[in-house]
Amino acid sequence: MASIVLNGVDKIYAGGVKAVNGLNLEIRDGEFMVLVGPSGCGKSTALRMIAGLEDISGGEIVIGDRVVNHLPPKDRDIAMVFQNYALYPHMTVEENLAFGLKLRKMPKAEIAKRVNEAAKMLGLEQYLKRKPAALSGGQRQRVAMGRAIVREPQAFLMDEPLSNLDAKLRVSMRASLNQLHERLGVTTVYVTHDQVEAMTLGDRVCVLRDGLLQQVDTPQNLFDNPVNLFVAGFMGSPSMNFTYAELVRDGSGAAVAFAGYRLPVPDSTFAEKPGLDRYIGKKIILGIRPSDFEDAVAANGNAAGWVRIPVRANVTEELGSEINVLFTIDAPPVEHKDTVAAQNDGDEEETTLPLSGDKSLWTARVNARSHVRPGQNVELVVDTHNLHFFDVDSGLSIGHEANVGR
């Protein structure tokens, strides 16, 4: 096992397209690192550069203690799982698993041992003599995993390995992947465009956009402390609600005002976000997670200190365990380039209502016990401790440690 370090890695395609731009990333030994971002953000290119399938235009890639920039893939001691599995169709499962070992001139007994171990681990024992054409999608996916496992490499590279499976299988494979990583402890770099996969699998998640690294952090930190509007809008489903707002301070303390609402900002927020006080009296972009809302009735006494806001529910999506309430507020939608990018490429299917120019659509996630119905007025409470503030021009999160002094 080994760590993987990317130092200022660039990828410029013929024609001058910069797919990856000065990427700095350290993947620790044994870590499960997820690269996530909308399509075309350079995540697959980055992975393929680590694999050695793409040339590196600039910077260096270190695996273990070796600079591998000019090593061919076979000398990097890494294994890759492809999105479409890429099994050898004319070989049986057994031959598929053994191919890489045979090429390394491993003794036959050792090959058989490793193939059987991997087959056992993945539940493929009874399919060893079959050809890929006679396997289901999930089984093929496991063969592809097995082909990586038998090699016992320094690192696994996975390029959207679950995206060709149906939804239910994807969830169970996600769990087995997690188990597998626990068990083998091999450094893994995993590429996906699905932020749920990223959140559930990654020890740490690296968010990319247009070839630029946005933020690397644990899933929870990404969710709680996004560095900018793009990360805030991309991570989390349903995505974060944004609005232009004004930060004010008067006799009763600081507050943020938007669309006729006024939410007090607790003092602790100012302590957590250094520099926020400089924005008092100025326009900012306010972000509120749908999960920081609750139905005032359902929340009952639990929401002491939360602020109530009355809204009119336009649409409700009942998911069984919770209800998404879609409502409009009297403020123009935020059209920052970052929020637009995050919306377009997230695989969220936003319910689009015909909106006039001065209304924006928000989502609140409330308890399933709420009796809210479409067209009803409902009183929501907001957790004001989790408000997110962004600079109007730069889109950066105000007071985030990475942005202080920027």
Place this chain on the structure above:
Amino acid sequence: MTTLTEPRHARAIERGFLARLVDRLGGGLIQVALVLIAVFWLVPTLGLLVVSLRGETENNSTGWWTLFSKPAQVTFENYGNLLASGFTSSFWNTVLITVPATVLVIGIAAMAAYAFAWIDFPGRDAVFLVVVALLVVPVQIALIPIAKMYGALDIFGSILGVVLFHVAFGLPFAIFLLRNFFVGIPRELLEAARMDGAPEWRIFATVVFPLAKPAIASLGIFQFLWVWNDLLVALVFADTANQPMTKALQSQMRQFGTNVDILAPGAFLSLIIPLVLFFAFQRYFVQGLLAGSVK
């Protein structure tokens, strides 16, 4: 097959007896028509076989179909005469020309096609365009310059010369065909092999070549038939000692007689080998070898 027939069967029951009858009749009629066409196509070949089995006098006096009413005419004398006449050496010449010309074309074209499809070398597309352009060069315009060159190289009239000519003119099409097939192989398959540690020639031999069997079998049959049936190149480049069957048969034509007792068995012999070969390889034409690889 069962999955295909079952729903059809169910539908037929739904549509009732008459509809089913029309279905059956329609299918039957089509099959009868197909068989008739096939038989019609086979008549000349059958005639050739029958003629080769009759003596010279019978062939000169009555039509070949009379054999069916008088089976006593059958004789293998013609074949005996043919073998005695030294025709066998021209048969072996044909084999010696055709087999290397086919094997070389497949081998060289497969490697060239792999490079054109998967290896990024400078000027690749330009070179490939030239190869495609060579497809339109007619054999005839090359006869005289190549003959002169063979004279200088002292291989004029030899089997080697004939083989080289066939290889040269078979390659453009072969490369074109195989390259287009190779390009259709998913890139990830080659990348997976590369990650598994396979060097380029190994990817070619153990991944790409086995997958390209259908294309290679088709190409092999084409090339084999072209060379086996060629007369023009043999006439120009092969001298009498090295002449293939086609040229030997052609030299049996007489101005005032048909010489049919030699021509018919010779022609039939030259026909039977490609047929056998075709049936031997036909299973590769229908196989979907890429099934199950990706997705």
